[in-house]
Amino acid sequence: MSVETPAKPRLKTSAMIASIAAEGQRTISAPFGHALAELAAKKPEIVGMSADLAKYTDLHIFREAHPDRFYQMGMAEQLLMMAGAGMAREGFQPWLTTYAVFATRRAYDFLCLAIAEEGLDVKVACALPGLTTGYGPSHQASEDIAILRGMPELTIVDPCDAIDIQQAVQPISDHKGPVYMRLLRGKVPAVLDEYDYTFELGKAKMLREGADVLFISSGLMTMRALEAADALRADKVEAAVLHCPTIKPLDEATIRAAVAAKPGRLVVVAENHSVIGGLGEAVAASLLGSGTVPSGFRQIGLPDRFLDAGALPTLHDRYGISTEQVVARTLDWLDA
Incomplete structure (x- = not known):
């Protein structure tokens, strides 16, 4: 008599919705989007800008809360960096979101010369860092930190989980100068609240x-x-x-x-x-x-x-x- 082995669930590949959360792990939905929207209610200088990826960087939460302070720049990451630089020069604090591969590989020179060299107060939060997508090298930012570590005047942040992201948003905003943050988005695991931990830049x-x-x-x-x-x-x-x-x-x-x-x-x-x-x-x-x-x-x-x-x-x-x-x-x- 043959014995059938129960079929394993089919693993899925997705650039947009892939999650690093283990089955049954506690998660928080869109921690970055909610934290930024909440902070922006107290800081009118904050604006949100995205290169056609607001939904996939959780910036849509900010857009819904502050529609008059959100700017959709289209699939034009170089323009995103330049527009962010312009907004910073006018006294705003722009938070730019896209995928990490696009901010680092495609828009490096614009981030470097328009933002970092000028010491402008621009925050760049990028989804799909490292191996957090199954879509292959076109979307996997396995070298984004290496690309950016040599850029003077740029702060680089790599949060652990939803708690880290929530806590990091205000200190990053309070820091005057350009910051690059690797962003976990969607349903993000919550781990660090089980430890005596507070994010400090x-x-x-x-x-x-x-x-x-x-x-x-x-x-x-x-x-x-x-x-x-x-x-x-x-x-x-x-x-x-x-x-x-x-x-x-x-x-x-x-x-x-x-x-x-x-x-x-x-x-x-x-x-x-x-x-x-x-x-x-x-x-x-x-x-x-x-x-x-x-x-x-x-x-x-x-x-x-x-x-x-x-x-x-x-x-x-x-x-x-x-x-x-x-x-x-x-x-x-x-x-x-």
């Missing part, structure tokens, strides 16, 4: 301590590091998690202090970004430059290649950024 925060491994992470990989730390306890491995939501300027003092506090533990930098030019290399350079050398240093990130299209769970496993892969690779390194 430019500051890294220790979320949990552990004697064997120190995860230094940003963005969604902080969620994965926290999940991995819980799972590693089954193997009697205690892992600390240091969350670095601000990539530039990097909180080098806190990172160095965390590494120096327990020099015998393995340091693993985890990021939803290429291993080239992101948080991992920034941390390594800071530690080497200060003479703070850990007993072991490893990176978890996306490979230096164009990534495949497919369903996100499959791709996260394939490229080593799923929780299961973080656990397996950490154990391998500890056993080496």
